[in-house]
Amino acid sequence: MKEEPFFLINEFLEKERKELELVIDSFNVKNLRRNEKAVFLRNFTNEIFRSYRKTKKTRIVVEKHEELEMKRKERELLLKKKKDLLMKLKKFEEEKKIVIEALPNIKSKEIILSKETGMTLVKTEFDSNSYKVIEPKLTNNDIILLKEFEENVKNMNLDDKEKFLKQLRIICDKYNTKYSDEYFDKIRYYVVRDLKKFGKISALVEDKDVKEIICSGFGKPITINYKDKQDVSTNLEFKSEDELNNFILYLANKVNQKISVENPFLTASLDGFNLQATFGSEFVKPKFLISKI
Numbered sequence: 001m002k003e004e005p006f007f008l009i010n011e012f013l014e015k016e017r018k019e020l021e022l023v024i025d026s027f028n029v030k031n032l033r034r035n036e037k038a039v040f041l042r043n044f045t046n047e048i049f050r051s052y053r054k055t056k057k058t059r060i061v062v063e064k065h066e067e068l069e070m071k072r073k074e075r076e077l078l079l080k081k082k083k084d085l086l087m088k089l090k091k092f093e094e095e096k097k098i099v100i101e102a103l104p105n106i107k108s109k110e111i112i113l114s115k116e117t118g119m120t121l122v123k124t125e126f127d128s129n130s131y132k133v134i135e136p137k138l139t140n141n142d143i144i145l146l147k148e149f150e151e152n153v154k155n156m157n158l159d160d161k162e163k164f165l166k167q168l169r170i171i172c173d174k175y176n177t178k179y180s181d182e183y184f185d186k187i188r189y190y191v192v193r194d195l196k197k198f199g200k201i202s203a204l205v206e207d208k209d210v211k212e213i214i215c216s217g218f219g220k221p222i223t224i225n226y227k228d229k230q231d232v233s234t235n236l237e238f239k240s241e242d243e244l245n246n247f248i249l250y251l252a253n254k255v256n257q258k259i260s261v262e263n264p265f266l267t268a269s270l271d272g273f274n275l276q277a278t279f280g281s282e283f284v285k286p287k288f289l290i291s292k293i
Contacts, residue, residue: 114185136186213290
């Protein structure tokens, strides 16, 4: 029988081997733990990065959405403003149209022109409902000057231009008023109107389209029949009973008739007109009617 080989075991070497294995095992465990930490760290970092990318992407989407929403709101605001502006413009055009339609159709006409300068002294405006006489404007100084001047020239031949001009220059110097051709035209118009024509209703008499002139009392607008229109109100009136009575006396004097409280009625014809008037008193009211024949 053959004997198996016998190996001697060195106890010291065995002990070192075991210690080495323990060290290796220990080292492997540490590496394993270190690897686990590295893996954890890597995974954690990746997750953070992914989360950041996701958050960034979400923020970009949100910001883009907010930007689009802001632009949408701006467009809506602009559209609203445009719509409001168009509505206001439409309303303005409608109101403008209404105003234009409501405006009277005013017809203007020159009635009296200056023989010297050709300047328009009196014109009228008619709008289907009313008739307006537009005369040269007088200042307070003009009114005082005119009143005195009419007293000075009432017995003078008003067609004598040289005498008229001389008297006018004298009174202009007295009232420290600058003389001019325009001023001559203005003062002469009023003097002729009051002393030779028909006073404040002269323009009505001169207008060929005025058929009748009706004054139903003082403090009331004088009315006219104009073309085919009846009872058209004018901007003329006699302010007081005395003013109206003085005018009726002036008409009576023109036709060489005398009227009084005892004989208050006037009926006459003059220069293509029929005159009817009543002198006012406590018994009757002053009034007149002038009809063109």
